[in-house]
Amino acid sequence: MKSAVIRANERKLLLMAALVLLCTVGYLLLEVNLANPRLLAYAMKLRVPKVVVMLITAFTIGGASIVFQSVINNTIVTPCLLGMNSLYTLIHTAVVFFLGSGSLIAVNANLAFGVDIVLMGLVATVTYSWIFQKTKHNVLYVLLVGTVLTSFFGSLQSTITRVMDPNEYDALLTTLVASFSNINSEIVLFAVVLLAGVTFAIRKELALLDVLTLGKAQAINLGVDYDRCIRRLLLGVTLYIAVATAMVGPISFLGLIVANLSRQLLKTYRHSQLILGSALFGMIVLVGGQLLVEHVVSYTVPISVFITVGGGLYFLYLLLTRKKV
Amino acid sequence: MQIQKLSKQYDGKTVVDGVSFSIPKGKVISLIGPNGAGKSTVMGMISRLIAQDSGLIHFEGKEMGKWKSRELSKRLAILTQSNHIQMKLTVRELVTFGRFPYSGNRLTREDQEIIDRAIRYMELETFEDRFLDELSGGQRQRALIAMVIAQDTEYVLLDEPTNNLDIYHATNMMKTVRRLCDELGKTVILVLHEINYAAFYSDYICAFKDGKIAKFGTVEEVITKENLSEIYQVDFEILNIAGKPLSIYY
Ligand SMILES: Nc1ncnc2c1ncn2[C@@H]1O[C@H](COP(=O)(O)OP(=O)(O)O)[C@@H](O)[C@H]1O
Numbered sequence: 001m002k003s004a005v006i007r008a009n010e011r012k013l014l015l016m017a018a019l020v021l022l023c024t025v026g027y028l029l030l031e032v033n034l035a036n037p038r039l040l041a042y043a044m045k046l047r048v049p050k051v052v053v054m055l056i057t058a059f060t061i062g063g064a065s066i067v068f069q070s071v072i073n074n075t076i077v078t079p080c081l082l083g084m085n086s087l088y089t090l091i092h093t094a095v096v097f098f099l100g101s102g103s104l105i106a107v108n109a110n111l112a113f114g115v116d117i118v119l120m121g122l123v124a125t126v127t128y129s130w131i132f133q134k135t136k137h138n139v140l141y142v143l144l145v146g147t148v149l150t151s152f153f154g155s156l157q158s159t160i161t162r163v164m165d166p167n168e169y170d171a172l173l174t175t176l177v178a179s180f181s182n183i184n185s186e187i188v189l190f191a192v193v194l195l196a197g198v199t200f201a202i203r204k205e206l207a208l209l210d211v212l213t214l215g216k217a218q219a220i221n222l223g224v225d226y227d228r229c230i231r232r233l234l235l236g237v238t239l240y241i242a243v244a245t246a247m248v249g250p251i252s253f254l255g256l257i258v259a260n261l262s263r264q265l266l267k268t269y270r271h272s273q274l275i276l277g278s279a280l281f282g283m284i285v286l287v288g289g290q291l292l293v294e295h296v297v298s299y300t301v302p303i304s305v306f307i308t309v310g311g312g313l314y315f316l317y318l319l320l321t322r323k324k325v
Numbered sequence: 326m327q328i329q330k331l332s333k334q335y336d337g338k339t340v341v342d343g344v345s346f347s348i349p350k351g352k353v354i355s356l357i358g359p360n361g362a363g364k365s366t367v368m369g370m371i372s373r374l375i376a377q378d379s380g381l382i383h384f385e386g387k388e389m390g391k392w393k394s395r396e397l398s399k400r401l402a403i404l405t406q407s408n409h410i411q412m413k414l415t416v417r418e419l420v421t422f423g424r425f426p427y428s429g430n431r432l433t434r435e436d437q438e439i440i441d442r443a444i445r446y447m448e449l450e451t452f453e454d455r456f457l458d459e460l461s462g463g464q465r466q467r468a469l470i471a472m473v474i475a476q477d478t479e480y481v482l483l484d485e486p487t488n489n490l491d492i493y494h495a496t497n498m499m500k501t502v503r504r505l506c507d508e509l510g511k512t513v514i515l516v517l518h519e520i521n522y523a524a525f526y527s528d529y530i531c532a533f534k535d536g537k538i539a540k541f542g543t544v545e546e547v548i549t550k551e552n553l554s555e556i557y558q559v560d561f562e563i564l565n566i567a568g569k570p571l572s573i574y575y
């Protein structure tokens with residue numbers, strides 16, 4: 001017996017999936033010479049990996065954002081607050097500064113990805129599992145620690161860039177914006193394995209998300225080991241963001257936009273639907289956006305500009321229209 | 326349920342101080358007392374929402390801390406003082422959560438029947454597909470009670486269930502509490518501000534003052550002019566109406 005809301009939402013999700021498919025096919029085939037097999041093969045070789053990376057990123061950021069918001073019990077927070085973006089920026093700046101832009105870590109993408117993952121995973125585990133436990137699982141501390149880390153990493157990074165060689169800085173800048181192209185398949189595969197591992201590790205906690213949104217007291221009343229549950233979810237979310245960031249670079253507003261679009265469209269507490277909706281919105285924004293960037297404005301504006309400007313405006317809209325509690 | 330020397334401090338201030346009492350099974354027990362006396366804190370500790378600093382709680386033959394949270398949630402349900410549910414939930418969806426301890430996210434046919442019955446018991450059939458934030462305070466409170474009924478526990482703890490309700494709804498809430506005990510055989514422990522509701526509808530009363538139990542006993546034992554004047558520091562008169570000691574304060 002399914003309620004009308006569930007069925008209506010299933011239809012909406014199906015429609016979104018169709019839109020994702022349309023965007024994906026459109027992105028792959030637009031302005032491709034289908035008559036010439038060699039040109040087609042060449043275009044696919046460039047476009048397929050890129051589209052795959054975008055889909056994975058959208059899923060990761062979209063899903064993690066919903067989970068993070070539900071753990072914090074606030075719908076205008078984004079996992080950006082966890083500080084992974086600024087840690088990524090700091091790591092890459094430090095590598096270029098201390099080892100040079102020609103160094104192995106800076107040049108070898110696989111190695112860079114590995115270093116990112118290890119450092120971010122370490123920081124995530126220490127701050128969001130260990131310190132969180134020490135602060136008696138107060139989610140406000142999480143936001144505070146995240147904000148402190150973000151500005152700490154940020155100021156370290158800007159200190160380094162101030163004394164950096166301008167040419168090195170120039171080379172660095174291009175690696176500090178999110179990019180979906182030129183990501184090799186080993187990294188993609190490794191990222192997928194990591195994401196699957198994290199998902200598997202927190203599968204039980206993910207099933208508790210619906211109950212968590214009733215609030216701490218109600219969740220405990222219904223038999224949820226609340227502290228352990230949010231600790232594991234928080235660590236899971238941070239690792240998710242770490243993987244996505246290590247793969248494509250910092251993507252700021254995307255999570256906030258797609259999570260809220262999903263909540264607005266589906267108006268449900270069911271996380272299976274919210275997460276799917278958020279992931280699908282992410283895919284539409286990224287793939288559809290990239291399609292616009294490449295075929296309509298022909299690369300004059302990078303997609304991150306669209307996301308940041310659009311995200312900023314949407315964020316403002318959310319703040320202004322949010323019902324007072 | 327036996328409670329022994331329960332204590333709790335916040336920032337060095339003792340808010341619950343060596344509280345001991347036994348909760349008689351199958352009865353309605355009301356906790357009364359001035360604001361800040363520690364009633365909610367005691368409720369929180371006996372329902373594992375708040376960790377005590379010292380003291381023991383024996384529940385159904387086992388120490389509270391030894392119970393698996395999931396098992397406990399099939400035997401004891403609590404409704405806290407404030408319930409801000411942020412999510413868009415219908416009445417039926419809320420009541421459905423009461424079955425979570427038994428079936429998780431996958432409901433059986435039996436669960437559905439229990440949910441139906443809980444909704445009928447609280448006379449919510451006509452609202453079952455309405456969203457909680459579209460309901461009046463009284464209706465929302467009834468929906469929360471229906472969820473507790475669906476949770477099907479022997480013990481039910483309610484912290485100020487009549488708060489923010491008008492006389493009509495508050496009185497109905499108290500009648501429901503009585504029915505939970507008399508018809509469904511539950512042990513109901515509740516915090517009340519209205520002394521007369523406590524006197525009229527409970528079997529036992531536990532009066533708190535400054536983190537300690539001032540008086541514990543049957544209604545007749547606790548509701549006396551001397552006791553109430555001492556606990557609340559105002560003058561009381563006791564009238565015997567319908568065989569119950571009802572009080573007037575001024
Ligand atoms: N989380 C908390 N942190 C600090 N002090 C608290 C907390 N919860 C309750 N208190 C304090 O403990 C005392 C008892 O509170 P409470 O149990 O809510 O009283 P009651 O329910 O009897 O009105 C009050 O003085 C209150 O300020």
Ligand SMILES: [Mg+2]
Binds near residue numbers: 364365366
């Ligand atoms: Mg209270």
